[in-house]
Amino acid sequence: MCLAIPGEVVEISADRPDIARVAVSGVKRLINIGLLGEKPVPGEWVLIHVGFALSKVDEGEAKAVLDFLEGIGKSYEDELAALRDSRIE
Template structure:
């Protein structure tokens, strides 16, 4: 199962504007925001993440609803978080 997980943008890396540090349920990782093109997120905004890439920006209300749904799903969400913890984009 492939999931898109909401993450809150904490910062855009100053030396790599195509990378952002995000928080996903307490896990902080760098993700690639290059697919968003000219609509790059800013700190405080939410993005939908899949395999280390931001696919789209979403609002906070939608992000919280998706996180709640994912937490209810259980194992698929846990597996995706574990994969995120193991990933490294630098």
């Protein structure tokens, strides 16, 4: 099962404005934000799927989704493992 998970934007790459460092449950990864019409800024939340930000979400919605995902267990752990193993360079 593939899930979209919320992550908080930590920083935008100075060299590549289409790449952001995002934190998801303590894991930080580079993701592509090029699909978003309005680019996020640090502190905002995005919904991530396979290394791409699909949309911006508000913090309350992001935290509710994270709480739900933590509650369903294995699928969430599998998605975090996939995020840890992913790389955008």
